Amino acid sequence: METVFITAGLILVTLALVANYMVQGIGGMASPLRQVGLFLLNKAPAGLIDLFNDKAGSGVKTWMRFGMAWFFMAALGMFLGIWHRYDPAALNSLASVGWSYDDGSMLTDYTAIFFSTALNYLLIGAALVAVSRSSKGRLASEASASMVAVLLTVSTIAVLLLPAVFSLINVDDGAEVLETIQNISMLLVGAMLHLALLINVFITLGEREHEDISPTIWFLVLALVAKIVSMLFAFFGDIADSTQTVWLAERVLNGWVPLALIFAAAYHIIPFTAGKPVWSASLQKTNMLFLFITIPPFFLSSADGGELLQNIGAILMALGLLPLFAGSVNMVATAASSPERIVKNPGAFAATAAMMLLPIYAVGGFFTGMDTFVGMDKLGSMAHTIDTGFMSTIGGLMMLGAIFTSYPLAARKQLAKASNAQLAVWFTIIGGVTATISALIGDFTAYAVVNSGVEDAVASTGGFFLVSAAMFYFVTLATILAALSMIHTGRPNNAAFADLAVQSDIHSYTLVEGSTTIRTLLGRGVGIDTNLTIGEVEEDDGGSSLIRVSAQLHNDEVTEYPVPEELVMLAQFLKQTKQSIFEFFNSIDLDGSGEVDGYEFQQALSKANIADLPPWEMGRLVNAVDLDGDGRLNLPELDIMISKIRNDILESEEE
Amino acid sequence: MSNATTLPDVTVGTGEPSSSRVFLTLFSVALLGLLALFSNVFGWDNIPLLGELVPLIGNLGGSGIWYYLIGILIGVGAIVASLLSEVIVD
Numbered sequence: 001m002e003t004v005f006i007t008a009g010l011i012l013v014t015l016a017l018v019a020n021y022m023v024q025g026i027g028g029m030a031s032p033l034r035q036v037g038l039f040l041l042n043k044a045p046a047g048l049i050d051l052f053n054d055k056a057g058s059g060v061k062t063w064m065r066f067g068m069a070w071f072f073m074a075a076l077g078m079f080l081g082i083w084h085r086y087d088p089a090a091l092n093s094l095a096s097v098g099w100s101y102d103d104g105s106m107l108t109d110y111t112a113i114f115f116s117t118a119l120n121y122l123l124i125g126a127a128l129v130a131v132s133r134s135s136k137g138r139l140a141s142e143a144s145a146s147m148v149a150v151l152l153t154v155s156t157i158a159v160l161l162l163p164a165v166f167s168l169i170n171v172d173d174g175a176e177v178l179e180t181i182q183n184i185s186m187l188l189v190g191a192m193l194h195l196a197l198l199i200n201v202f203i204t205l206g207e208r209e210h211e212d213i214s215p216t217i218w219f220l221v222l223a224l225v226a227k228i229v230s231m232l233f234a235f236f237g238d239i240a241d242s243t244q245t246v247w248l249a250e251r252v253l254n255g256w257v258p259l260a261l262i263f264a265a266a267y268h269i270i271p272f273t274a275g276k277p278v279w280s281a282s283l284q285k286t287n288m289l290f291l292f293i294t295i296p297p298f299f300l301s302s303a304d305g306g307e308l309l310q311n312i313g314a315i316l317m318a319l320g321l322l323p324l325f326a327g328s329v330n331m332v333a334t335a336a337s338s339p340e341r342i343v344k345n346p347g348a349f350a351a352t353a354a355m356m357l358l359p360i361y362a363v364g365g366f367f368t369g370m371d372t373f374v375g376m377d378k379l380g381s382m383a384h385t386i387d388t389g390f391m392s393t394i395g396g397l398m399m400l401g402a403i404f405t406s407y408p409l410a411a412r413k414q415l416a417k418a419s420n421a422q423l424a425v426w427f428t429i430i431g432g433v434t435a436t437i438s439a440l441i442g443d444f445t446a447y448a449v450v451n452s453g454v455e456d457a458v459a460s461t462g463g464f465f466l467v468s469a470a471m472f473y474f475v476t477l478a479t480i481l482a483a484l485s486m487i488h489t490g491r492p493n494n495a496a497f498a499d500l501a502v503q504s505d506i507h508s509y510t511l512v513e514g515s516t517t518i519r520t521l522l523g524r525g526v527g528i529d530t531n532l533t534i535g536e537v538e539e540d541d542g543g544s545s546l547i548r549v550s551a552q553l554h555n556d557e558v559t560e561y562p563v564p565e566e567l568v569m570l571a572q573f574l575k576q577t578k579q580s581i582f583e584f585f586n587s588i589d590l591d592g593s594g595e596v597d598g599y600e601f602q603q604a605l606s607k608a609n610i611a612d613l614p615p616w617e618m619g620r621l622v623n624a625v626d627l628d629g630d631g632r633l634n635l636p637e638l639d640i641m642i643s644k645i646r647n648d649i650l651e652s653e654e655e
Numbered sequence: 656m657s658n659a660t661t662l663p664d665v666t667v668g669t670g671e672p673s674s675s676r677v678f679l680t681l682f683s684v685a686l687l688g689l690l691a692l693f694s695n696v697f698g699w700d701n702i703p704l705l706g707e708l709v710p711l712i713g714n715l716g717g718s719g720i721w722y723y724l725i726g727i728l729i730g731v732g733a734i735v736a737s738l739l740s741e742v743i744v745d
Contacts, residue, residue: 090719477730
């Protein structure tokens with residue numbers, strides 16, 4: 001049997017087993033495995049893990065910040081690459097500092113690594129936001145996720161710098177040794193690091209609050225499993241000289257994984273922003289199932305495995321369009337259910353634009369990829385142009401979607417510089433599409449001219465690549481705008497994100513006759529997941545309607561925390577100065593964000609001559625008032641605390 | 656008189672969008688580009704002063720790519736400045 005079938009079978013069996021255990025669970029093994037996994041995540045490697053913050057959201061933010069840096073590098077590399085197709089001598093003035101273009105293959109390879117690394121970081125980061133939000137708002141180990149992100153970048157930089165290092169030293173069989181070390185760093189180490197992340201995701205999922213597993217989590221888990229398995233196959237296949245195994249592993253790494261991550265991010269960003277459910281469950285299942293059993297039409301290489309294999313491959317390639325169309329239609333229809341919210345949110349707008357453009361690139365990739373796949377090679381470098389266009393435009397838009405929607409969620413902040421973000425999305429759409437079209441015309445013209453036999457005319461195609469580079473410049477500018485937006489979003493003085501999710505301990509609530517409002521119900525503790533029963537009044541002895549609350553709510557031992565003395569003094573100060581809490585809050589909210597942080601509260605207490613506390617003492621006061629645990633004070637929280645002090649302490653003292 | 660009649664038909668918003676500065680920068684750069692093209696468009700004449708300056712930087716690095724890279728370098732400068740100011744804010 002051909003090795004490609006054995007490899008494909010093993011990958012599919014692994015995916016099926018993982019999917020099965022995700023649905024069925026692992027029974028009694030869950031608890032001990034969770035303990036072992038948590039021990040590994042939190043303690044290994046000893047010393048190194050302690051360097052990283054375990055605060056909620058820190059792991060995801062690390063992934064996305066690294067992704068942003070790689071995204072900028074990728075856009076810059078691609079701009080340089082396209083320009084050099086117009087003028088290969090453009091940067092020759094930098095030869096004195098080591099710049100060498102040669103045939104451009106190194107710049108192309110590096111740009112491809114930059115893009116795949118950026119996509120990996122940002123879209124995994126976006127999916128991790130969905131995972132953590134489904135389970136107590138954090139990953140099982142945020143520190144481990146941060147550590148994995150840092151080590152992945154170290155390993156990737158090592159792969160990029162090794163050729164320069166090897167050019168300085170003399171090693172026997174240098175090229176072979178270099179390739180082996182690069183493979184170990186990129187594939188073996190990469191697989192181990194992604195495995196650590198997968199364990200983190202599994203443990204987090206084990207603590208999820210809802211039984212259902214969202215499409216984003218499915219896509220993320222299957223992408224991670226496929227990535228780990230195919231990295232191992234690529235590594236060992238190379239050692240065993242099995243070209244078919246390596247070929248298939250490359251299709252998985254360059255096709256399945258980026259597409260699965262794109263859909264993972266899209267299935268969270270778009271429905272979440274629209275506030276609507278995913279449009280079609282059957283399209284979603286088609287999207288997921290067919291993606292992992294077909295050959296995607298991007299980044300194909302020649303398959304020299306006989307006629308039968310080529311025919312099967314061509315059929316699987318044609319089927320590979322199905323999941324892309326299904327996912328695209330599903331997401332666009334979901335976005336269409338709430339267009340105003342989608343258009344106003346730069347991240348969701350970017351993701352929706354990516355989903356609209358995906359089928360166009362997929363069809364282009366199908367025809368040009370088929371040309372490469374069957375080895376006809378009649379379309380010149382058009383397949384490469386479509387592939388890079390797909391990565392920079394579709395991938396770029398999805399990465400912007402992650403930066404503008406998922407990152408603010410992870411940082412629990414509102415998106416800063418939203419109009420710049422909107423501009424970045426437009427830059428990427430216009431720049432990416434026109435750059436691809438212009439480069440394709442250049443490719444086509446060059447091919448036609450070569451075939452015509454009039455070689456002198458080839459030089460005139462350079463103009464198409466100049467236009468392509470100039471248009472792609474807008475994508476590069478978009479990455480700069482995105483980076484600035486990300487930096488400003490994460491700043492402490494940026495306004496906090498107002499989460500729509502409402503926590504409630506009430507499981508069911510019976511509505512009696514008469515009228516009421518949603519506000520009234522929310523005020524009574526009814527949450528969005530509370531079951532509302534209409535018209536069935538359960539009479540108890542007293543004849544009132546019943547509100548069943550969770551046992552946990554009442555089983556908690558009520559502990560009376562002493563009110564800090566400084567807060568009592570503050571309540572007295574307000575009473576003496578006849579200030580309302582609203583006036584006082586407005587006077588201390590220095591940045592007008594509607595929230596007061598520890599610094600602002602410290603300044604207020606100092607100005608009122610109540611206390612001049614050091615920063616490390618402020619945490620105690622903030623925690624005493626901070627009901628939602630976000631580390632900041634808002635007006636209702638302060639109002640509740642001061643009113644409580646007035647009622648409980650000041651009035652009793654007066655009496 | 657009702658309140659509605661006292662309101663003007665059009666008002667100018669006070670919340671300045673952050674992208675307006677990006678637009679102004681891009682328009683300025685595009686304008687400079689058009690001026691630089693003056694001698695190409697009107698081959699018989701040259702702009703005084705700018706016509707003297709543009710050829711000076713026209714051969715910068717031997718390629719027009721440097722005009723683009725200067726923009727990217729300014730962008731990187733803005734990112735670094737934002738990161739530094741973030742550290743200062745912290």
